[in-house]
Amino acid sequence: MSKLVQVSVLPQQQEDREIILQIALEKAELKKAEIESWRIRKRSIDARRKPVKLNLQIEFWLKHEVREEIPVYRPQQVSAAKEVAIIGAGPAGLYAALRCVEAGLKPVVFERGKDVRARRHDLAKINKEHTVNPESNYCFGEGGAGTYSDGKLYTRSKKRGNVLKALEWFVHFGADADILIDAHPHIGTNKLPKIITAMREAIIEAGGEVHFNSKLTNLRIEKEQIKAIEINAEKWLSFDEVILATGHSARDIFYLLHDNNIKIEAKPFAIGVRVEHQQKLIDHIQYHGDDENPYLPPASYSLVEQVDGMGVYSFCMCPGGIIAPCATAQEEVVTNGWSPSKRNNPYSNSGIVVSVQPEDLPNFKPGDPFVCLDFQKMVEQKCWEAAGKTQRVPAQRMVDFVEGKISADFPKTSYQPGIVSVDLNKVLPPLIAKRLRKAFVMFGKKMKGYYTNEAVLHAPESRTSSPVSIPRDPDTLEHIQIKGLYPCGEGAGYAGGIISAAIDGINCVDAIVRK
Incomplete structure (x- = not known):
């Protein structure tokens, strides 16, 4: 012991x-x-x-105590085993596939986007040409949204499953062992592609399959049991176990389920802006002036306040990071943040978002599963229009926003497509803008120096989580109506980041094994 x-x-x-x-x-x-x-x-x-x-x-x-070393990952050869379809190759889908290989099941993964390397060309087009490929972008493609938007491995979901196992698998496939001990483990966008590739190669080597450019377009259900899936509107494949791990931005999946009379529900989510400061300022605030210490990493922060009955909080804080364009369709803009492994960029950014319940929204209708999704889409399109109908985003200095002044100029921003000066109070919905204004002043009292006109707000930060949930049985993890269909990860409403999504992927496979 x-x-x-x-x-x-x-x-x-x-x-x-x-x-x-x-x-x-x-x-x-x-x-x-x-x-x-x-x-x-x-x-x-x-x-x-x-x-x-x-x-x-x-x-x-x-002395004389045995330090037991258990193999981290124990694959089996599964080429002839029972097949499980996995829709989506994000963390939930990849970890479900890896767990299948461990459990003696054959994973067959279908990913609508491209492999992790090929995605880079489409990301470059968003930044340089303002062109969004709806199937290959920061959200869609091998590795999911986390691959090119930071790779933070923070989670509060200790009760959902084995966090250590999920982290150990990352190390097994190439991540630095420091993620096993750090309180806020982080891999970095520059290192994740190699790790994701190693995971895919392990799945294939064990006899599993991974198919890219393969989009789920329909389901066949008989007597409340999944029987087959349609890929790319042309090919039907028989499966009686399907893990639906499509991520928080696969809106077409929500519509597909609804059209097939499969129950989905509106889910609380959050929406706001992404705020960028100079990293030196955040270091100075958080380290009490000891920001020149070379042994200290770039500082992060975590902020939360209750404002007029709604929570306002920091989300996906990226020290030494970059703000990225994360739209999944041409006529919308979306921001997110990421950091390289060294977190050595001169900027710090974080989402500052307002937590929203379906009934808070002006378009609320009881029983409408799309009330939050429609609100999210409305904000993203309005911001796209306000910034000139490109992938530039509407922006405003922080104090100017609170005081209702249009910013005359800006410090340099890390957001590559560019920013446009607007009054965000006229672009964001009033219930969001009002609470953000109050929160920034309150945050400035908590972190002296945070409330400054040198900080720039980029709008919107709108993909914090799925605005729709897909209900499932708490014991079998199957959809409450459809046997063999396993809603999984962020897109179904059961995770809030890379590690919690990975754990949920493992849990869904464990449910299949028990069955």
Whole structure:
């Protein structure tokens, strides 16, 4: 049985294992001769006061204790096994496929977009030519939305499944082992493509299949049981187990289900703007002026307030990051953020969003599953029109927004397609703009210096989560009406990021195994 102890060290001591060991041994009241081995189990920054410190959880194995090493990933050869269709190759779909291979099932993955490398050409076209490929963009394609929008692995979903297993699989396929110990693990958009490729190759090597440019266009259901799927409106394939892991932006899937009388529901979501500061400012605020310390990473922040009965909070905060265009159709604009693994860009960005219930919306109708989706689409199209019907986005300096002034100029922005000066109070819906105005002032009191006209708001941040949920049985994880259909991940309303989506993919396969 290992022993755990909590210690704190200075940032400059984090690479000195002898000092860390000495401090931990004293805290645990142990001698070096009494231990067989040790490791850092968890690591987090404590920046609540000066000096900034690192909190470490140290795990010791005493002499004669066995440190059991269990293989992280244990594939089987499944080329002749029972087939499971997986719709979507985002984190939920890929992890479902990997779990199938472990469990002796053959995954057959259908991804509407392109492979992770080929996607890059379409992302470049959005940035340079303002052209959106509706099947290949920041949201659609191998790896899903997280691949080219940061790769943050934060999750609060500890009760949903095995977080450590999900992280260990990432390490097995090429991620840095630091993600196993960091409080806020992050891979980085520059490193994820290689990892995603390794996952796909493992699936295929074990006998599974991965098909790109393969879009689900219909379902065949008989006696409340899934029987077949149609791909690209031309080919029917028989399956009696289908995992629907299509992501939060696959609106056509919601319409497809509704047209087939398969129940879907409106779901609370959030909408707002993406805010960009200079990273140096955020470092200065969060590290209490100790922002020149070379041993400290770029600082992040987390903010939340209740404003007029609605939560306003930071979302997907990207230190040293870039704001990216994440539309999935030509006549809309959407922002998101990402960071490279080193987080070494000069900008910091974060979504600042207002949490919305269906009944809060002016277009609310009881029982309408599309009330939130329609509102989301309306905001994205209105922002597209306000910025000149390109992939530029409407923008405003923070204080100007609160005071209702159109910004005369802007500091440099990381958003490559460009920004257009507008009064966001006239573009965003009043219930959103009103609460954002109040929240920014409140956030400025929490973080001295955050409320500044050097910060620029980019609108909208609207794809925080799916505005529609696909209801499923809590025990079987099958749709409440259709046997063999497993709504999964963010698109179905059961995840809120890469790790929670990955865990949900694993859980859906486990449900099939139990069945």
